[in-house]
Amino acid sequence: NAGVTQTPKFQVLKTGQSMTLQCAQDMNHNSMYWYRQDPGMGLRLIYYSASEGTTDKGEVPNGYNVSRLNKREFSLRLESAAPSQTSVYFCASRQGGGQDNYGYTFGSGTRLTVV
């Protein structure tokens, strides 16, 4: 099925470990986004990529890095995980451009626990 695929779905890390969350979309969307969801705070934007080859910081970028590997893939890396990064992470994509109807598609999320 067409959409946004996130891997892994669940992960437990020890403090200080590193990992990369993967996101891929098969809808030929231009823009991709990484959000984190914490109780009582909604979703907050970590990083986004308006188009292939560009990345920009969002609201809460500290402790994260991203790579827009190609048009399909947008990865999120935690270099040294901290308990404060325990969260559910969502990737999203959007078409953009003149034909845009503001349609965003979200992945199913990655639940990350840092102990």
Next chain:
Amino acid sequence: AQSVTQLDSHVSVSEGTPVLLRCNYSSSYSPSLFWYVQHPNKGLQLLLKYTSAATLVKGINGFEAEFKKSETSFHLTKPSAHMSDAAEYFCVVRGGYNKLIFGAGTRLAVHP
């Protein structure tokens, strides 16, 4: 800057009664507004969106929302709640560079 405030963190209704989830927005220009729903341990699903067309927006599953510029509100309603409506609902405004800015969420409980 754009922002949204969801006025209730929890709403509880009985099955078959109306649902009202309240949202106020702040925007320096004509906003694009959305309501998303998230069922337990699931991803986000778009319920409806307002993009400066009709002020009364109809969405999926019988939900609708009315954009009121004078009140800077975009409340979500449904005439009759169903058990399957129990979920968390997010009011969202589109910000600069087409980023989505989320409210804190309202958890809707539906009782038999």
